[in-house]
Amino acid sequence: MSSPAPESTLTAFAGFRRIASGPRAEVIAKLRKLRRHAEDAAPFVFDDATGDRLDLDLRHGPAPAAAATPSEEQTARSVGRPRLGVVAREVTLLPRHWEWLGRQPGGASVALRRLVDEARRVHAGRDAERGAREATYRFMTAIAGDLPGFEEATRALFAGDRSRFDGLVAPWPQDLRTHLHKLAAAAWSAAS
Incomplete structure (x- = not known):
């Protein structure tokens, strides 16, 4: 059997300022606390593993379940060997x-x-590099698509040109740059 997947980490931004980062439950709790004290626009929340922007329910109360429980999944499937984690496709x-x-x-x-x-x-290394580039691209597109040098930074990212990428994002806000470097770290491993 496979080991359980590690808990996803999230990062939240208000504009270009990072306001929360960490495990999902901690980020949601912090955002709920911040929401009580300010009526600002809803923050942008991103999954660090995929770079996807998430739409979280920050109303008070228990956090909504992220996915169906295993028993619900097993009930829906009738083919395969559910106890072994086998899925027919x-x-x-x-x-x-x-x-x-x-x-x-x-x-x-x-x-x-x-x-x-x-x-x-x-191909684990190559897959991790590609995944890091795709996650970085998704994050960049969602939050930095209008910043100067965005298109060239994207080209440098996918070309594996770290020094050019770093130079192009250097004028961007500090929190944004820091998060981009964190997401892109695995994208440079093979190119270094």
Whole structure:
């Protein structure tokens, strides 16, 4: 069985100023506390792992569940082996692929799982680099899309040109730059 996914961390901005960062529950609690004392516009909240902007319910009361509980997920599914975490989905392959998979020890499912696990291991660094670039891009687009040098900074990010990226975002607000560097850290690992 796989280990549980680490709790996601969030970062909240009011304009270009970082006002909260940390585990989801802590950020929501801090934002609720800040909301009581100010009637400012709602902050922008981002998932640090994906760079996605989140729309959180900051009304007081228990925090809404992020996803369905495992029992709800298992009830909805009738195919696969829920106790083992196996989920049935459709895969479209050419006949020669199905023939090859059928000749593998353990059958098609075992062979596919083995191939996916091997690819994940071999390409882990490249996947982490791509994920960091995509998360940085999503964050930049949502909060800094109108800043000078945005398009060139985006090009430098995807080209893996760290020094150019750093130079282009240097005039941007400090909290924004700091968060960009945090998100993009893994994007430069292979390029360094």
